[in-house]
Amino acid sequence: MTEVSSKGGYLTWLRKRFPVPFAAARTWLRRFGILAQILSLAIIVAVFAIGTKGKYLSWANIQTILSLAAIPAIYAIGLHPTIILGGIDLSLQGVASLCAVFVGLLLKNQFNSNDVGLWIIPISVAIGGAAGVISGLLNTGLRIPSFIATLGMSWILYGLSVYIGKAKNVQILDERIFNAINVMVLGIPQIAILAVVITIIVQFMQNRTRFGRYMYAIGGDEVIAKQAGVKVNGIKIAVFTIAGVIYGLASLLLACRLGIATSRMGLTLLFPTITAVAVGGVALTGGIGGAKNAALGALIVTALNDGLVLMRVSPYIQQAVNGVVLIAAVALTLDRKKLGFIK
Amino acid sequence: MSDDTLLEMRQITKIYPGVVALDRVDFAIRKNEVVGLVGENGAGKSVLMKIMIGLVQPDEGTIVLRGEQTALRDPLEAIKNGIGMVFQDGSLVPNLSVAENLFLCHEAAFRKSGMLSLRAMRDTARELLTQLKLHLDVDLPVAELGPAERQMVEIARLLWLSKLYGQENPVLILDEPTTVLADSERETLFETLHELKDRASIVFISHRIQEVLENCDRIVILKDGKNVTEMPAADSRLLKVEQLMVGHSFSVDRFHQDAEWRQAEKEILRVENLSKAGLFQPLSFTVGEGEIVSLIGLVGSGKEAVCRCINGLEKADTGSIFINGRKLPSGSPGAAVKAGIGHIPIDRRSEGLALMMSVAENVNLLVLNRLKTAGFLSPVREKANAQHWISECQIKTPSISTMCANLSGGNQQKTVISKWLSSRVRLLILDHPTRGVDVGAKDEIYKLIRRLAREGIGMLIMCDTLEEDIGLANRLLVMKDGRLVKEIASPPGQKPTPQDIIGLIV
Numbered sequence: 001m002t003e004v005s006s007k008g009g010y011l012t013w014l015r016k017r018f019p020v021p022f023a024a025a026r027t028w029l030r031r032f033g034i035l036a037q038i039l040s041l042a043i044i045v046a047v048f049a050i051g052t053k054g055k056y057l058s059w060a061n062i063q064t065i066l067s068l069a070a071i072p073a074i075y076a077i078g079l080h081p082t083i084i085l086g087g088i089d090l091s092l093q094g095v096a097s098l099c100a101v102f103v104g105l106l107l108k109n110q111f112n113s114n115d116v117g118l119w120i121i122p123i124s125v126a127i128g129g130a131a132g133v134i135s136g137l138l139n140t141g142l143r144i145p146s147f148i149a150t151l152g153m154s155w156i157l158y159g160l161s162v163y164i165g166k167a168k169n170v171q172i173l174d175e176r177i178f179n180a181i182n183v184m185v186l187g188i189p190q191i192a193i194l195a196v197v198i199t200i201i202v203q204f205m206q207n208r209t210r211f212g213r214y215m216y217a218i219g220g221d222e223v224i225a226k227q228a229g230v231k232v233n234g235i236k237i238a239v240f241t242i243a244g245v246i247y248g249l250a251s252l253l254l255a256c257r258l259g260i261a262t263s264r265m266g267l268t269l270l271f272p273t274i275t276a277v278a279v280g281g282v283a284l285t286g287g288i289g290g291a292k293n294a295a296l297g298a299l300i301v302t303a304l305n306d307g308l309v310l311m312r313v314s315p316y317i318q319q320a321v322n323g324v325v326l327i328a329a330v331a332l333t334l335d336r337k338k339l340g341f342i343k
Numbered sequence: 344m345s346d347d348t349l350l351e352m353r354q355i356t357k358i359y360p361g362v363v364a365l366d367r368v369d370f371a372i373r374k375n376e377v378v379g380l381v382g383e384n385g386a387g388k389s390v391l392m393k394i395m396i397g398l399v400q401p402d403e404g405t406i407v408l409r410g411e412q413t414a415l416r417d418p419l420e421a422i423k424n425g426i427g428m429v430f431q432d433g434s435l436v437p438n439l440s441v442a443e444n445l446f447l448c449h450e451a452a453f454r455k456s457g458m459l460s461l462r463a464m465r466d467t468a469r470e471l472l473t474q475l476k477l478h479l480d481v482d483l484p485v486a487e488l489g490p491a492e493r494q495m496v497e498i499a500r501l502l503w504l505s506k507l508y509g510q511e512n513p514v515l516i517l518d519e520p521t522t523v524l525a526d527s528e529r530e531t532l533f534e535t536l537h538e539l540k541d542r543a544s545i546v547f548i549s550h551r552i553q554e555v556l557e558n559c560d561r562i563v564i565l566k567d568g569k570n571v572t573e574m575p576a577a578d579s580r581l582l583k584v585e586q587l588m589v590g591h592s593f594s595v596d597r598f599h600q601d602a603e604w605r606q607a608e609k610e611i612l613r614v615e616n617l618s619k620a621g622l623f624q625p626l627s628f629t630v631g632e633g634e635i636v637s638l639i640g641l642v643g644s645g646k647e648a649v650c651r652c653i654n655g656l657e658k659a660d661t662g663s664i665f666i667n668g669r670k671l672p673s674g675s676p677g678a679a680v681k682a683g684i685g686h687i688p689i690d691r692r693s694e695g696l697a698l699m700m701s702v703a704e705n706v707n708l709l710v711l712n713r714l715k716t717a718g719f720l721s722p723v724r725e726k727a728n729a730q731h732w733i734s735e736c737q738i739k740t741p742s743i744s745t746m747c748a749n750l751s752g753g754n755q756q757k758t759v760i761s762k763w764l765s766s767r768v769r770l771l772i773l774d775h776p777t778r779g780v781d782v783g784a785k786d787e788i789y790k791l792i793r794r795l796a797r798e799g800i801g802m803l804i805m806c807d808t809l810e811e812d813i814g815l816a817n818r819l820l821v822m823k824d825g826r827l828v829k830e831i832a833s834p835p836g837q838k839p840t841p842q843d844i845i846g847l848i849v
Contacts, residue, residue: 208458210450213439217447220436227398227434229419229448287438 036332037281037296041303048307056310059187065299065306066192067182071254073195073298075269076276077202078246080294081239083277086219086286087139087146089243092273094157095131096266099124099251101161104170104261111170118176124252125245131157132244136237146240154270161263170261177256191253195295198246202291215239219287275322276301279329301325347374349544350395350426350514355404357390357568364390366568367404374512377536377545379559379576381552383588383808387568388548392516395546396421396428419448425510427501431518433493437486442468444485445500449507471499475535491528494520495535502543515539516546521554522643533558550641552584552849564588585845598814599793608632611801612770614653617662622648625662626827628820630770630801635792637804637816637833640848645825646805650772653803654686655679666769680709683769687759687776695759696747703729703743705758709766732761736791753784760791771795773804777811789815809841821847 048056055061075092082089103124108115116123131153138149172178181191206212214235217225226232255261280297282289304325308318350372357365365387372378382388393399395406397415406413408424415421418428435444442464446453453463468481477495485493498515505513517536521529536545536558549555555562556576564571564587571587612630617623623645630636638646651657653664658674665671666682688694696705706729707714714724729743738757740750747755756776763771776792777785792815795802806812812819819831821844829847831839 208461210454210459213443213447213450213459216439216443217436220438224434224436225447227418228436287436 034281034292034296037279037293037300040279041296041300044300044303044307048303048310051307052310056307061306061310063184063187063189065303067189068306069299069302070189070191070195071250071257072272072276072302073295074198074246074250074253075273076280076294076298077195077198077291078243078250079273080277080280080282080289080291081202081206081215082146082150082243083282083284084215084219084286084289085146085236085239086222087236088274088284089135089146089150089240090270091131091135091150091153091157091244092247093266093270094154094161095128095244095247096251096254096269097161097263098131098157098164098266099127099248100255100261100265101165101170101263102127103252103255104165104168104172107261108173109170109261110173111168115174117174120177120252121249125248128244128246128248128251129241130244131247132241133237135244136240139240140233140236150240158263158266161266165261165263167263172256172259172261177253178259181253181257191257194253199291199295206290211235211238216287271326272301272322273298275326275329278326281329284330297329348372349374349409349512351407352391352395353405353407355391355394355401355406357387357394357399357401364568365394365401368565368568368570370395370563370570372514372544372546374544375540375542376560377540377547377558379555379562380546380548380565381550381555381562381584381588382565382571386565386588388565389518390568391565392428392518392546392548395514395516396426422501422504423508423510425505425508425513426516427504427513428516428518429494429497429501429520431520431522433490433497435485435493435496438484440482440484441472441479441488441496442481444496445471445481445503449504452507467503471503472496474502475499476531489528490523491525491531494524494532498535498539502539512543514544514546516548518548519550520547521549521551522641529554550849552581552588556581556584581846585849586842588845598789598811611667612653612803613665613668614649615663615665617649617652617659617664619645619648619652619657619660623822623825624827627662628827628830630803632799632801633796634818635796635802635804635816636818636820637806637812638820638822639805639809639812639844640822644822644848646822647774649822650686650774650803650805653679653770654684654772680766683767685763685766685768685771687756687763687771687773689774689778691752691755691759696755698748699746701744701746702733702738702740702750702758705747706732706761706765708762728765732765736761736764737787751784753780753787756780756784756788757791760788760795764795768800770801770803773802775805775807778807809844813838813841813844819844823848 045056079089079092103120105112106114106116106123107120135146135150135153138144138153139146142149181189183190185193206215214225214230217228217230218232218235222232251265255265258265276297277294278284278297279300280289280293280295282293282297301322304321305318308321348371352368352370354367354369355365356363356367368387368391370391380388380391390399394401395415397417397420406415413424415424415426421427436447439447445468446464450459450464453460453467465481472479472481472495475495475498477492477499479488479492485496488496501513501515520532524532533554536547539545547555547559556579559576561573562576562579562584563573564584566588609632610629611632614629615627616625617627618625626649628636638649640646648657652659652673655671655674655676655678663670664673666684669682671682672678692698697708703725707725710728711720714720714728716724726743733740733743736757738754738761740754747758750758773792777788780788792802804812804815806815813833816833819833819839820827821829821831831844833839
């Protein structure tokens with residue numbers, strides 16, 4: 001073990017005096033890495049609980065927060081693996097728009113006679129997955145930086161969605177998924193439970209499979225990973241595909257919840273999703289963070305916005321607050337000393 | 344060769360554009376021995392080792408492993424054959440834990456129905472480290488380990504891998520492992536190596552001849568990509584090895600000594616009690632007008648840090664720097680350029696030149712202020728200035744608007760030098776100015792350096808070889824372990840020999 005430096009005063013003394021609980025806490029933190037996020041959530045809850053004289057902590061409001069956080073959390077879980085790789089996926093908005101249009105036109109609606117019923121679930125997921133495969137191939141095969149490849153994909157898919165959907169607002173007449181979203185199980189909205197299940201599955205994959213391990217190795221140092229024998233391109237394509245699949249699912253849920261499918265649905269999704277991922281503690285330099293971070297980040301952002309609504313803060317200033325939160329989160333989590341240049 | 348030969352490399356040749364990195368080199372490793380591989384920077388040690396682990400393919404020559412001729416295509420194949428290397432800059436992924444790094448890409452042993460058993464991984468990791476007498480929290484990310492611990496983790500990984508693939512007596516290559524270690528850590532490393540000798544062979548690369556002599560069974564010396572000799576460590580003396588390392592091919596006129604400028608009276612740079620904690624101790628020296636002063640020392644001796652402090656890239660802890668008698672604010676690259684300090688970096692492609700800009704734009708970069716007419720850049724004056732310096736420095740370029748990326752290494756270097764020349768620089772720091780440049784272009788760069796000196800520019804240089812340092816410089820400053828240990832005059836006709844100096848730096 002490296003010796004603890006003499007700097008740090010009281011904390012160092014405590015650490016030396018009581019090594020066991022400190023070591024235990026550190027191991028726990030390293031394994032879960034979400035202490036800062038839980039603390040900030042606690043502070044947000046405390047501030048709004050006082051500010052709204054307890055209304056914020058009512059069960060009805062907690063249900064609202066959980067229900068509202070679920071879909072952003074699923075989007076964030078989809079996007080964050082691409083950031084773990086050291087890249088980013090900006091194709092989210094295009095994928096979401098395209099999926100929404102297909103959901104509107106294939107489920108029972110007033111414009112045509114289509115009605116695929118629950119087959120829409122694999123269809124939407126497949127559309128998202130196909131988009132992810134293309135992004136991954138652009139990134140690895142053509143060696144286009146993920147930032148540009150996915151930004152281009154986003155506008156290509158959005159353009160397609162406007163063309164196919166003819167810029168209509170399609171009302172979804174099949175209400176099965178809408179109803180399923182809002183069913184309460186033990187007082188918790190079913191969609192929140194789904195989000196938790198997805199978090200657990202993805203997190204488990206990250207911790208306990210070779211695929212998950214290699215994802216982090218690439219984010220940590222791609223050259224070394226490659227030298228050790230990691231099939232970098234294959235992993236990257238798989239990660240973009242998984243991202244697309246999860247977007248497809250989240251977009252289906254979002255369209256059904258809104259009851260209206262339109263190509264404009266995707267247009268406001270990217271900023272809150274990246275905010276959630278960053279706030280959750282996924283390092284934008286890659287290699288650090290997991291599904292739990294992404295989900296927790298979405299919960300924090302939702303809890304914050306919900307509180308602002310209850311406090312009757314102007315909705316316009318809420319956007320600005322989210323911007324401040326994004327910059328603050330990156331400032332706190334990004335180890336900027338290790339970066340030579342900030343581009 | 345005797346029967347216990349484990350691996351033999353025969354007549355290995357590797358040619359890079361402009362350089363013969365290895366010229367028919369032979370190298371053998373026997374069972375249960377520690378081989379020391381020594382040679383100057385650029386002697387070919389690293390290339391030879393990279394060939395041994397399949398990272399680089401030789402142009403000619405064969406590798407015979409355990410009696411069979413083998414071709415190793417990549418490091419993975421090498422490790423399956425029980426050959427692995429601990430690199431100088433490490434090959435562990437910083438954000439993964441010790442246990443995760445140990446088994447990276449070979450986790451199959453810990454899979455149960457598609458899932459990794461984290462407990463089994465941790466247990467095995469602890470067991471492996473305990474064998475090397477290392478007690479670490481195996482969940483710690485590697486980024487939090489010190490260099491000594493990282494080396495041990497890498498050694499443990501290599502040992503485990505060769506065992507996994509059923510290789511008795513693996514070959515471990517350690518590339519300058521001791522440069523990053525403190526004294527006590529160095530002792531521990533050698534103890535470990537001696538224990539490992541029972542079940543492994545070790546190639547030990549180091550610049551510290553003393554420790555090679557003390558810890559190796561046999562020494563192989565390379566110079567300029569050729570075998571010089573090999574001998575048992577027990578019979579060799581420090582001095583002899585050093586002499587063999589630097590060789591005798593010292594020709595007098597290669598560096599245009601007749602053009603050497605006489606020692607100038609007026610001083611340009613004065614450094615007083617400059618120090619930086621952890622990098623170098625307080626030191627003082629001067630550089631005169633038209634004088635070439637060479638900083639000599641191993642990588643890590645602190646000479647690079649001294650230069651970084653002078654050109655403002657790093658802030659010194661104590662001491663002051665004077666240019667023409669005026670004190671320079673510490674840690675400000677802008678102020679350094681303004682005061683007339685130029686810097687020709689070792690990596691000209693990433694630091695010295697804007698590669699995607701034209702020759703003219705690069706030459707004019709520092710003097711744009713002087714090329715203005717009525718407040719705006721004048722294309723006519725830009726062109727005139729660029730053409731002037733291109734012909735002055737004999738930069739061979741198809742046109743002044745050719746992109747620098749398309750020039751040869753030598754001409755790129757001349758472009759960097761002319762950029763500083765046109766800015767009326769007072770002091771120039773040349774960091775390995777001839778690295779990666781072919782012989783002909785080297786000569787032109789030497790001439791250019793002499794010309795700079797005649798124009799009164801003071802220079803601080805660090806060169807690839809001792810011969811170059813001695814040949815070019817008026818004065819030599821020898822650094823070792825962060826200390827300025829000696830100052831040696833090097834006037835034309837009375838130059839010291841590399842043999843005089845090598846003993847001071849290693």
